[in-house]
Amino acid sequence: MPVQYRDDIPSPESFWTLFESTGWNLEYRLPPADLARAVANSQHVEAAYDGERLVGFGRVVSDGIVHAMIYDLITDPAYQGRGIGTEILKRLVAKCREEGIRDIQLFSAAGKRGFYERRGFRARPDESPGMEYGEKLHPT
């Protein structure tokens, strides 16, 4: 069955399983309910399914006019290298473009810079890097 793309929010359980494949939650330590709320608060989501199985995902957090950030671009490891991440990224960028968002950004995970550069993104200049504040918060 070909992979199907949808722009509705995946179930909390299926997204949790996909998110856990990245190892990112070792740092964020998000409980499933918080992760589901974060996804629900996104302006745009794109999800890829093989039947009922969630195999790819990405989302946009945006002010609707000037800035949009793409987060959580993830393909199930068993499905990587088949064009799913590229398709989700293309769809998210197209949604931002349709809205006239001026500035589309993302943070590249380690080792993914080339992937994004080949798809139209460029790293910020060294003299104006992306920054993040202090230590990340963790639930007690």
Ligand SMILES: CC(C)(COP(=O)(O)OP(=O)(O)OC[C@H]1O[C@@H](n2cnc3c(N)ncnc32)[C@H](O)[C@@H]1OP(=O)(O)O)[C@@H](O)C(=O)NCCC(=O)NCCS
């Ligand atoms: C980054 C990520 C989302 C890419 O997803 P993906 O579905 O594997 O991406 P694609 O299949 O579209 O592209 C991956 C590579 O496979 C190649 N490819 C795409 N379709 C292909 C096909 N049908 N056959 C063979 N290769 C293919 C692409 O050209 C691409 O090569 P490149 O990286 O040299 O440009 C995925 O690696 C991932 O989930 N990583 C873990 C989470 C992560 O780090 N996310 C990024 C956050 S910033």
